[in-house]
Amino acid sequence: MKRANSIIHGAAATARLLFLAAHAVAGLTFPYETVQLDETDVAAFPAVSFGNTSAPPVPLGECRSFPGDADWPGEAEWAALDDLLDGRLLRPTPLGAACDPAHAAYDAARCESLVRDASRTRALLDDPLTVLTVWPQGDTCRVVLPTGSGPGGGADPPPPCTRGGFPEYVVNATTARHVQAAVNFARNRNLRLVVKNTGHDFGGRSVGAGSLSVWTHHLKDSRYMANYDSAFYSGRAMQLGAGIEAWEMSNLMVDHGGITITAPGCSTVGGVGGWMLGGGHTTITSSHGLGADQVVELNVVTADGSFVTANGTHNTDLFWALRGSGVGSFGIVTSAVFKAYAPVSITGVQLQWQTTAGTSGTVVDKETFWRGINAYFKFGINVGLANGVDFNYIRKQGNDTYSFTTSISFPGKTPDQVSDHLAPLMRSLQAAGVNMTSPLPAQPRPYASRRGGTGDSLGNARYASRLWPRSLWADEAGFARAMAAVRASVEEGGYTFHGLLMNTDPDTVGTPVVPPNSVSPGWRAAAMHASVQDSTALAHLTPADFHAANERLLKYSGAIRAATPGGGAYINEGYSLEPGWQDNFYGLVVYPRLLRVKRDVDPWGLFWAPTAVGSEAWEVRTVDKRPTQNGRLCRQTWA
Structure with a gap:
C-alpha cells in the first residue's frame, strides 16, 4: 500500500526547517493528524513556540509552576490558549x-447515580479527570454518598471535596495540533x-x-490495510487512534472479516496508550506476543512539540524506546500501526x-488446598508453552479459609486437545488430594467478537508485581521457596x-519483533x-498508618521478589514504590540506553510519571x- 504523506506545515525559522528535515518522515496519518501547529499559530501566541532539543534547556526553577505562584499563567493567557485549541481547554469539576x-x-x-450505577455506564470512562484507582490522586474528592457509603466509603x-491531585486544566485533544499546543505551552510555561x-x-x-493534562480519549480513527508494506513488516495491519479501546478493537476485527489484533483483555483499556507502551499482556500473548510486539509504526508528538513518525527506519531510537518502556517518558502517541493476523478461536476452561x-472442588483442609496450589503452579509453565494464558486468583476468605479460581484460554486448540493437555495436571491434583473431576472445556469461540464498552468502577487497590523467570521451574528448591512466599x-x-501464566519469548511466540523493542528482559x-x-x-x-501499610505490602511482595531471582516486574501493574524499579521494570542492561534516549528527545524532563524513565530526577512533594x-x-x- 502506498503511504499517505504526513502534512507538516512550513516553518519560517531555519532551525525549525532543519529539524523537520531530519525528523519528519512520510508516514500514515489520520485526518486529525494532518491538522498541526505551525509558525502562524506561534506568531499569534508565542507561548506555544516550538522547542529546540539541540540547545541546552534553560532552568526554570526548582519546581514546576503551581496555582498561586507568581509565574502561573493568568486567566487571559489560559483564555488565549483555549482560543488556539478551538475551545478544547477544559477546567472540569x-x-x-x-x-x-x-x-x-x-x-x-x-451522586446517587454515580455511586449505584457508574459501573454500568460510561460516566467514569468519559470523564476528563477520573482515574479508576483513586488513592494516587490523594483521595480528596470521593464518589461516596454523604453518609459515607459507597466505594471507598466508611462509617x-x-x-469536603478538593481538587487534590487532579489536573488543573485538561486539553480535550481531537487533532495533533491540540496535542502540540499543550506540549509547547506546558514546556514554555514550566507546567507539569x-x-x-x-x-x-x-x-x-x-x-x-x-498539572495540564492531555486527554487523548477522543482520537478514535481506524484504518485496516490488507497489504501494508514497510522495510521490516509486510502483511495485514490496522492503524488505530490513541483513544481506541479494547472493545472497539474487537468490533473492528469483526467488521474486517474476523481478523485478529492483539488487544487488551479488559474491554475498556486503551489499546494504544499505556497498555501497549508498557508491554501489554492479553489472552493471546502466548501465541501472538505482547502489545508492544505488534507495533510497526507510531505517530508521536515529542517534547519539543514536533509531530514525528517513528518506525524501523526513522527515529529508530524513539521507536525502540516507546515499544515496551514508553509509559510517560518520551512523547504522546497519537496513532499506531498494529500487525493484524488471520482469525483465531479460543478454547477456554x-x-x-x-x-x-x-x-464443588472442596478440599478437606488448608494443607490439601496448598498442595493443590503447588501442583497447579508447577504444571503452569506448560500453559504458556502450549500457547495458553491463564488468569488465576488465590484469596483468603476469612476464618482461615481459602479459594482458588483460574480461567485458562488456549488459542487454536480444540476441546479434546485442551483436555489432553490438562490431563497430567488433573492427575497431579488428584494425587495432592484435590478431589476434582476433569473440567469440560468450552466450545471454541472467535477471538474477534462483538463487545461493549461499559462496566468499570472505582477502586483503591495497590499492586506489587513480579515476573517469574522460566528458569525457576527447573530449580525445585527455588520454586518451593517462591511458593512458600506466595502462601505467606x-x-x-x-x-x-x-497470577497469569504465559509465554513471552519472542523467539517462540508470534511474528518476529524486528527491529527489537525495549520490552524488559524480565518479561x-x-x-x-x-x-x-x-x-x-x-x-x-493517618499518614503514619498509610506508610505502615506500604511497608507491610513491600515486606510480603519483597519475599516473593527475593525468591524469584532473575525476574522483573510489570510497570503497568506494578507499585509506584517498587524498590530498584529501574532494574525491575526495565532491566539494568536496558535502562542506560533508555535514559540516553530520554535525554536526547526530552532534555527538559517535560514528560514525567512515577517510575517512568528519567523520573528519578524529580519528586512529588506532598504536604x-x-x-x-x-x-x-x-x-x-x-x-
Whole structure:
C-alpha cells in the first residue's frame, strides 16, 4: 500500500526547517493528524513556540509552576490558549463534588447515580479527570454518598471535596495540533504535564496536582490495510487512534472479516496508550506476543512539540524506546500501526477449589488446598508453552479459609486437545488430594467478537508485581521457596495473589519483533506475571498508618521478589514504590540506553510519571507526606 504523506506545515525559522528535515518522515496519518501547529499559530501566541532539543534547556526553577505562584499563567493567557485549541481547554469539576453537600456542584441525584450505577455506564470512562484507582490522586474528592457509603466509603461522612491531585486544566485533544499546543505551552510555561486516555491507571501516571493534562480519549480513527508494506513488516495491519479501546478493537476485527489484533483483555483499556507502551499482556500473548510486539509504526508528538513518525527506519531510537518502556517518558502517541493476523478461536476452561464445605472442588483442609496450589503452579509453565494464558486468583476468605479460581484460554486448540493437555495436571491434583473431576472445556469461540464498552468502577487497590523467570521451574528448591512466599502473602498477609501464566519469548511466540523493542528482559524470560494485591481502605488511614501499610505490602511482595531471582516486574501493574524499579521494570542492561534516549528527545524532563524513565530526577512533594500525586513536582535536590 502506498503511504499517505504526513502534512507538516512550513516553518519560517531555519532551525525549525532543519529539524523537520531530519525528523519528519512520510508516514500514515489520520485526518486529525494532518491538522498541526505551525509558525502562524506561534506568531499569534508565542507561548506555544516550538522547542529546540539541540540547545541546552534553560532552568526554570526548582519546581514546576503551581496555582498561586507568581509565574502561573493568568486567566487571559489560559483564555488565549483555549482560543488556539478551538475551545478544547477544559477546567472540569471532579465527579465527587456531586456528593459533597458543601460544594457548589452538589447534586444528590447525580451522586446517587454515580455511586449505584457508574459501573454500568460510561460516566467514569468519559470523564476528563477520573482515574479508576483513586488513592494516587490523594483521595480528596470521593464518589461516596454523604453518609459515607459507597466505594471507598466508611462509617463517617467523607471530608469536603478538593481538587487534590487532579489536573488543573485538561486539553480535550481531537487533532495533533491540540496535542502540540499543550506540549509547547506546558514546556514554555514550566507546567507539569500529564497524559490520560481511559483512566486505567494503578500508579498515578494520569494525575498530578497543578498539572495540564492531555486527554487523548477522543482520537478514535481506524484504518485496516490488507497489504501494508514497510522495510521490516509486510502483511495485514490496522492503524488505530490513541483513544481506541479494547472493545472497539474487537468490533473492528469483526467488521474486517474476523481478523485478529492483539488487544487488551479488559474491554475498556486503551489499546494504544499505556497498555501497549508498557508491554501489554492479553489472552493471546502466548501465541501472538505482547502489545508492544505488534507495533510497526507510531505517530508521536515529542517534547519539543514536533509531530514525528517513528518506525524501523526513522527515529529508530524513539521507536525502540516507546515499544515496551514508553509509559510517560518520551512523547504522546497519537496513532499506531498494529500487525493484524488471520482469525483465531479460543478454547477456554475453568478450575476452582476452596476450603469451604459444600461446594464443588472442596478440599478437606488448608494443607490439601496448598498442595493443590503447588501442583497447579508447577504444571503452569506448560500453559504458556502450549500457547495458553491463564488468569488465576488465590484469596483468603476469612476464618482461615481459602479459594482458588483460574480461567485458562488456549488459542487454536480444540476441546479434546485442551483436555489432553490438562490431563497430567488433573492427575497431579488428584494425587495432592484435590478431589476434582476433569473440567469440560468450552466450545471454541472467535477471538474477534462483538463487545461493549461499559462496566468499570472505582477502586483503591495497590499492586506489587513480579515476573517469574522460566528458569525457576527447573530449580525445585527455588520454586518451593517462591511458593512458600506466595502462601505467606495470602495466609499471613491476607493479600490476594493474582497470577497469569504465559509465554513471552519472542523467539517462540508470534511474528518476529524486528527491529527489537525495549520490552524488559524480565518479561522475555518470564513464565508468569504475578501480583500481590492489597485492597486496604487507605482513605481512612493517618499518614503514619498509610506508610505502615506500604511497608507491610513491600515486606510480603519483597519475599516473593527475593525468591524469584532473575525476574522483573510489570510497570503497568506494578507499585509506584517498587524498590530498584529501574532494574525491575526495565532491566539494568536496558535502562542506560533508555535514559540516553530520554535525554536526547526530552532534555527538559517535560514528560514525567512515577517510575517512568528519567523520573528519578524529580519528586512529588506532598504536604501530608503520603506517596500520592497531590503535591508539587520538583527537581530532586541532587539532580
